[in-house]
Amino acid sequence: MSQYVAFTEQDAIRYVQKNTTLFNIDDSLTCYEFGDGNLNMVFRVSNQAGQSIILKQALPYARCVGESWPLTLDRARIEAEALLAHSKVSPGHTAKVIAYNPELALMLLEDLGHMQILRTAQNQGQHFPLLGQHMAHYFANTAFYHSDFYLTAQRKKALVAQFINPELCQITEDLFLTDPFVGHERNNYPAELEPEVSKLQSNTSLRLAVAKLKSKFLSCPQTLLHGDVHSGSIFVDQSQTKLIDPEFAFFGPIGFDLGSFIGNLLINYCAQTGRMSDETARQTMQQHLLETLNITTSGFVQQFTELAAQHCQDISFADATYQQAFLQQVLQDAIGYSGCELIRRTIGLAHTSDIDTISDEKARLAVQQRTLVLGQALILNAQQVTTSAQLAELLHQHLN
């Protein structure tokens, strides 16, 4: 990493002009930085004709807390390699990497600026009828083709080593799976929630269930996960869905990505009660979110089952009964992780704009109380759910 230097906008223009053939030599290029994440700089370089490309560079520290929280630049390699790996098996739903440079911890990406970030769009009440179907394809294909069902054990072990990602995983281990449940000064919630938080943190059944989910996150390398599938990592429009930002990628439990996504849909569901004043519009939106969730989980199970039936390479895992039992456990894990996501986005360090931009304080607090109750119900009841239909039923009970 000795060559590393943090780019300015001029550096970005020079780099793109030198390393791609997208622009003509005499194009007048403009560039602006618009990273809203905390770990990276993101530049858009465009010419006068509106052609553009994204240059993303990892910073050697977490921007939200300044230079006091150093982070490995190796995450740029992980991110690029995860995008490339996921592109091979779900090209329609993975942002395209045009080039990457490990020394400078940067990559060039297709510009998805004509699409919207899912979280922003959902906060505006927009519907995306194909989202569930697309996410199911992405989850099933990325999970199956990097699992023991498909990879030889030797290839899988090499990939596990390639994607060992200690620093980014630790952020999840701490912020997602530990702090909200055991208490930590990094936690972040209004004083009014203290009674609920205190009750949650003293619930021993909940702590036991979350410890099992954390243990799996640490020691269950089932597949190459994206590692951070929240609504801010997804570009959408009416016809397409594309995942970005897998810098948290590592080999972990299949249910983690699916659970993170489900959790984000449910956060938006709960938040809409405080966001949309038109009751009909709100109900329609919430119905759409639940449908998306159902299509995602049932589509994931169905497509993974089909992939396993057709392309399973390991004779020990070829039985349909085994595959069914395996997927049932994946679904249960996903439900558990979705509950963690609801809780950690409510009381942990990193929140979501779905909830935090609800201007009415009372309405916001009601949403936060609801996400906490729902999150706990999901974690505590996950092991009773064996099908997507039962998950829909569980959600129906707790959302009505």
Next chain:
Amino acid sequence: MSQYVAFTEQDAIRYVQKNTTLFNIDDSLTCYEFGDGNLNMVFRVSNQAGQSIILKQALPYARCVGESWPLTLDRARIEAEALLAHSKVSPGHTAKVIAYNPELALMLLEDLGHMQILRTAQNQGQHFPLLGQHMAHYFANTAFYHSDFYLTAQRKKALVAQFINPELCQITEDLFLTDPFVGHERNNYPAELEPEVSKLQSNTSLRLAVAKLKSKFLSCPQTLLHGDVHSGSIFVDQSQTKLIDPEFAFFGPIGFDLGSFIGNLLINYCAQTGRMSDETARQTMQQHLLETLNITTSGFVQQFTELAAQHCQDISFADATYQQAFLQQVLQDAIGYSGCELIRRTIGLAHTSDIDTISDEKARLAVQQRTLVLGQALILNAQQVTTSAQLAELLHQHLN
């Protein structure tokens, strides 16, 4: 590995004289090779006063099948590093590494020649009253100190990468967890066993349970395992127990080592019916084997529990309820793997002398039938067992 050259006895003498201070310059050294394994050369270098040292060198192929099965020399590094890691936490029960040379794929080891290989001694009907207690200490300490209870997630991930061991793991994946259950030309059993083997391989519940055990072996890096704890990897005498040969070491499910050892005790138990003609002596030996098994499992659970209570570093795993649930699962895994060991040593490629040296063919067949029945019972009933006492009860049912 460009420096690698397979040693002769003269090379071994020269290497030891040059690289240790054990012998005087004018000592007359003798050397002989006595490796009974298939993957390595093992030399004993001694002087006229009876001082001695072991030089173990990995061969670049599996000796039993000649040069047609090439194997990485990296396993010498894995073996040396695993011995060093296990020595730190269970020094009394791990063979001492004096030096190791990665280029030559060799290491110098303390000579344990004054002790006996457990399998040989047990085949002769010898008792080792401290064996269970020693193995419990070894299993509990090596498992705990390399687990998520003790290691930081970052340190653990680094160790997981250090001990990725694809080639040796594949031998276990194939010979231990696949071939005997799905059928393979490598399997090795008398024609008379065909009906039992055929029945075993068509038992779908068994295949489902074994698939789960294989999935855990592939994707559950709970701790740094020895990876090959059979009775031939254990030196014993009346006061000491020392583990050797961890070239199969990798991060896997804690129950695997414990299960392998239990399986070997039960193989010897079953084999004694065909070995010892004196009924009183045989019953005493079998009783001793069961006691050793009980002391090992209950001692393991007790000592792991104590270590977790005193030295758990991860706040999420500090609850006694979680630790108990975790150890229950470990015990169930161990029982499952012990059943696999009984079956694969009966019908798979690699057998044990416990059974194979029973000269009476009928008696040998009866033992083989019994290990097959017992192995299946253990795999199929593992999930019903929650304590070591219940395991003792399960064994009592099936051995009487």
